Amino acid sequence: xxxxxxNGIGRRTAVGAIALAAAGFALAQQPSGQPIRIGSTLAxxxxxxxxxxxxxxxxxxYVEQLNKRGGLLGRPVEWVVKDDQSKPDLARTLYEQxxxxxxxxxxxxxxxxxxxxxxxGVAQRYNKVLVHHTLGIPSLxxxxxxxPAWSIGSDPATTVPNTLFDALAASPKPxxxxxxxxxKFPSIQFMSAGAREVLKKRGxxxxxxxxxxxxxxxxxxxxxxxxxxxxxxxxxxxIGLEGNLLLDAMKKIDYAPPQHFYxxxxxxxxxxxxxxxxxxxxxxxxxxxxxxxxxGAAEFVKLYTERAAKAGFSDTSVETQAAASYTAWxxxxxxxxxxxxxxxxxxxxxxxxxxxxxLQGKLRFDGTGNFGDDLMRIKxxxxxxxxxxWPKEVTSGGAKLIAP
Amino acid sequence: MSGFTLPSISLLSQSILxxxxxxxxxxxxxxxxxxxxxxxxxxxxxxxxxAFLAAYLCYQMAxxxxxxxxxxxxIVPLFFALGAGLHWVMARFAVTPFNSLLLTFGLxxxxxxxxxxxxxxxxxxxxxxxxxxxxxxxxxxxxxxxxITLAVAIALAFAVWGVLRYTDLGRALRAAAQDGPVxxxxxxxxxxxxxxxxxxxxxxxxxxxxxxxxxxxxxPSQMYAWVGVVFAAVMLGGLGSALGPLVAGMLIxxxxxVTMAVTAPSWAPIVSFTLLIVILLFRPGKxx
Numbered sequence: 144x145x146x147x148x149x150n151g152i153g154r155r156t157a158v159g160a161i162a163l164a165a166a167g168f169a170l171a172q173q174p175s176g177q178p179i180r181i182g183s184t185l186a187x188x189x190x191x192x193x194x195x196x197x198x199x200x201x202x203x204x205y206v207e208q209l210n211k212r213g214g215l216l217g218r219p220v221e222w223v224v225k226d227d228q229s230k231p232d233l234a235r236t237l238y239e240q241x242x243x244x245x246x247x248x249x250x251x252x253x254x255x256x257x258x259x260x261x262x263x264g265v266a267q268r269y270n271k272v273l274v275h276h277t278l279g280i281p282s283l284x285x286x287x288x289x290x291p292a293w294s295i296g297s298d299p300a301t302t303v304p305n306t307l308f309d310a311l312a313a314s315p316k317p318x319x320x321x322x323x324x325x326x327k328f329p330s331i332q333f334m335s336a337g338a339r340e341v342l343k344k345r346g347x348x349x350x351x352x353x354x355x356x357x358x359x360x361x362x363x364x365x366x367x368x369x370x371x372x373x374x375x376x377x378x379x380x381x382i383g384l385e386g387n388l389l390l391d392a393m394k395k396i397d398y399a400p401p402q403h404f405y406x407x408x409x410x411x412x413x414x415x416x417x418x419x420x421x422x423x424x425x426x427x428x429x430x431x432x433x434x435x436x437x438x439g440a441a442e443f444v445k446l447y448t449e450r451a452a453k454a455g456f457s458d459t460s461v462e463t464q465a466a467a468s469y470t471a472w473x474x475x476x477x478x479x480x481x482x483x484x485x486x487x488x489x490x491x492x493x494x495x496x497x498x499x500x501x502l503q504g505k506l507r508f509d510g511t512g513n514f515g516d517d518l519m520r521i522k523x524x525x526x527x528x529x530x531x532x533w534p535k536e537v538t539s540g541g542a543k544l545i546a547p
Numbered sequence: 548m549s550g551f552t553l554p555s556i557s558l559l560s561q562s563i564l565x566x567x568x569x570x571x572x573x574x575x576x577x578x579x580x581x582x583x584x585x586x587x588x589x590x591x592x593x594x595x596x597x598a599f600l601a602a603y604l605c606y607q608m609a610x611x612x613x614x615x616x617x618x619x620x621x622i623v624p625l626f627f628a629l630g631a632g633l634h635w636v637m638a639r640f641a642v643t644p645f646n647s648l649l650l651t652f653g654l655x656x657x658x659x660x661x662x663x664x665x666x667x668x669x670x671x672x673x674x675x676x677x678x679x680x681x682x683x684x685x686x687x688x689x690x691x692x693x694x695i696t697l698a699v700a701i702a703l704a705f706a707v708w709g710v711l712r713y714t715d716l717g718r719a720l721r722a723a724a725q726d727g728p729v730x731x732x733x734x735x736x737x738x739x740x741x742x743x744x745x746x747x748x749x750x751x752x753x754x755x756x757x758x759x760x761x762x763x764x765x766x767p768s769q770m771y772a773w774v775g776v777v778f779a780a781v782m783l784g785g786l787g788s789a790l791g792p793l794v795a796g797m798l799i800x801x802x803x804x805v806t807m808a809v810t811a812p813s814w815a816p817i818v819s820f821t822l823l824i825v826i827l828l829f830r831p832g833k834x835x
Contacts, residue, residue, distance in 0.1 A: 188660075189768075193669040327813060355812040358772050360763065363565040364807035364815075371558040384670040388764055391672075395681055396561060396688045412670070457669070 174214030178221040179485065181206075181475070182247030184237045184262070185254055189229025194383075194464055195254045198276060199224065200454060201468035202251070204446050209472075215479050223247055231257035238265035248485045252276055252292075252471060256283075256330050263289050272487045272494070274474045276467045279330025279407075284512040288491035292471035293463070294427055294503050296517025297510045300337025303425055303519050304378075307338075307404060308345055310423075310521045310533035311376065316546035318375035318402055322351035324365055324389070325380025331406055335380035342378075350374050357382070366392035369400065376402040383409050390418040402546055411458025414524055421545050425519045427503050428466030429531050432539045438500040443469055462529070470501040554808045561687055562808035563801055568693035570780075570800020572758060574793030575700040576773060577780040578707065579751035585787020586724040587744055588644050589637060592774070593651035594752045596658030597626055599770040601756030603666055606673045606765060615675045615761055616695075622753045630749020631742045638741060655770065662767040671765045678761070692761035699758055700793055703751065708789035720744060724787060775816070779823045798822070 183202075186195035206222045214220050223245055227234035234253050241247050242265065252275025253262050259275045260283055266273035267286040274290045281297045296302045311317055321342050325335035332354070342349060351372035353365055366389060369377055377400040379386050386405040393399065404423040405413060413419045428434050430444045444461050447469075451459035461469075477499045478490035495513065498505040507515035521533040523544055531537055532544040554562070576598055583591045601622050608618040633654075642650055680691035711717035722730040723737045731737050759765070780799055784791025802822055803815040 188663065189668065191668070192663070193667060353811055356816075358769070359812060360769070360772055361565070361569050361803075363569070364562050364804050365812055367558050367561045367565065367808065371555055384764060384766075387670075387672075391764070395690045397681075397683075409670070 174210055174217055174219040176218045178219045179215050179249065180221045180223055180245070180247040181249045181251050182223040182241035182245055183251035183253060184225045184227035184234050184258065186229040186258065187226035191229040191255050197464045198254045198468045200450055201447065201465050202472065204443070204450060205469060205472040209476065215476065216483065227253055227258055231261040234258035235261035235265060238262045242269045242271065249475060251475060256280055270487055272478065272491045274471045276471050277464065280333060281512045281514045288487060290474055290494050290508050290513055292474055293467040294506055294515060294518040297512050297514035299517060299519065300334050301341060302517040303334060304338040304341035306519060306533065307423070307425070307521055308341060310544055314544040314546040318347065320348045320350045320375045321378060322369050322372050322374035323349060323378045324351065324353045324369060326357050326382055326385055327354050328357040328382050331380045331382050334406055335378065338378050362388045362392035363395065365389060366396055366398060369393070370396055370398040379403060379405045381405050382407045384412055387412050387416055390416055394418050410462050410529065414529060419524055421547060422524045424522055426522045426531065427463050427518050428461065429522060429529055430461045431531065433537060437502050437504055439473060440502050443502065466502050470503055473501045474499050474506070557686055558808055559805070562804040564687055566801035566804030567797055568697055569804070570797030571697040571700040571793065572755065573777055573780045573796030573800055574704065575696065575758060576752070576755040576777045577784065577792030577796055578704060578789065579748035580777060581781045581784060581786055581788055581792045582744060583748045584781065586720055587741060589647040590644055591651050591748065592648060593633065593654040593658065594748065595770045595774055596655040597629065597749050597752035598756035598759060599662060599767065600658055601626055601753035602760035602765055603662055605757045605760040606671050609673050609675055615673060615677065615757060619754065619757055622757060623750045626753035627746035627750040631746035634742055634745030638738065659767045659770065668767060673760045675761065696758040696762060699754060703754065704790050704793040711789055776819065779820060783823055783826055
């Protein structure tokens, strides 16, 4: 005997109807029509290529996810990415090509400050929105329709050191003397200069200040100087592996800094170094609560970790670079979806007036240079992993800064 | 704090020692370049590419479990053949000294791309048991990899000097460099000597590369960071000289290290290159 519901429709009929509806819904989700083309460059070769590979993988994951959930405005999305060879001048030429020859619908920023500034010039010339990943010097962002995905605030040279020294002041052993050693790499040098100002204002004593040229070969003499200065705390204005190189040199003279901070280290290699115990750094995102509760974070962390391992990356964790890259795509998508258009002016206006929910939290773009809040947090190597230790509200499991 | 500071005795001593160690590497890298430039009249920029290729090969073989110093058994003959092969090509097409600079610059760029495509632009650090070893002598720390480099640099510089000065081969090489046709008239086989010398220069570059891998972190673009200072050591030490680049390299290394100890690391290149200019201007016999 067939079972009938109140309307007299059989169970099989109902199941069939639901299945048909689901299929119809799924079909409706499939993007169709001419693809929306988003153009960008990345440093796929050259000295910056190692980090740019992260951005490439993130872009591929995002576009794949985006197309799976229906693309943009119902159309599939195609990412046109060109190799700027780590050369800002080439990035400028390629962005010109993307706009004039490839006629892409939207632009996405490249990786690294020099290339971003080149792309920004082109975007400004053609009135295109440019969302970019990791511009290190906010004061150089003069274009009205550029949007930073790296939430370092408009004055990171003051706010980031302040966050760090707040964390140190609240630790069991606040430092009294500080050595500032730094690379002269542009986006590093001004941050270290800011740190010097901040520590002076806080009444700390600077016992050493040293600068080295980017690409420095020999960190031995710098290690000797730091050891000789006997600081309580060392601010290392390092980018990439410079921090590891300095630690190697320190080890050769049997010296371990009591407390040490690295500005933009290669996070994987620093974590792997036995000499980097309790090293501090800054981050906008770590794959741990509460960050993983942010918009899109949990799924992305899982996907990225799997795909990075498959791609043979030495470090498969999601941190600043991958997070900033993913955020950039989230910002662009939010602009298009909310304006329901590909009009750069409309997207730019909407982004300036609204907050965007991202991997890093809700971002705003109404501050100086379209920068919003400084969301840089302090993390420390504890027990073989990076742990966020400051501010308290973003720590997990009662993590605290260890001051040996 | 960024200006001049009076260093402590221990800082100064350790810095001088560091300068000697890094200077030995400058000298070792400069040895083959000096011989090539002075005796073959070829400015071989590919020398740096050979050194870095050897460093990466050493890294690769060491990660497969081979002792870094044992890798020399494979690397040295390989690079001897490469160097001799390159010289054969240059001799075949009668490349002039200036064109040799252009040609080898191009080869260096190609080598950088090859290294990058195989090992990527990421930094690579050779982890060996030598890297962990150091000892303390009179309050100074002496790292074993740097000590090995110093010993190798001194041994090779004296060995080459001995060969050039006291053997028939050395006399033939010097004669061919001074006046090829006349040397040939006396039975010197210039072509064979050229191949032998070019192979030796490349082999010396590969040994320098292995020493580089022992002490330094590798990245393809770093090869250009060595060009200026090694050229300075070669020019200061004298073209074709075996001991000169080592002495000059140490002088530059120590001057850089002391500069870094008393002022700032960013001043080091200024001091070393100023030293080069001053010595080139005022050294005896500069007009010769």
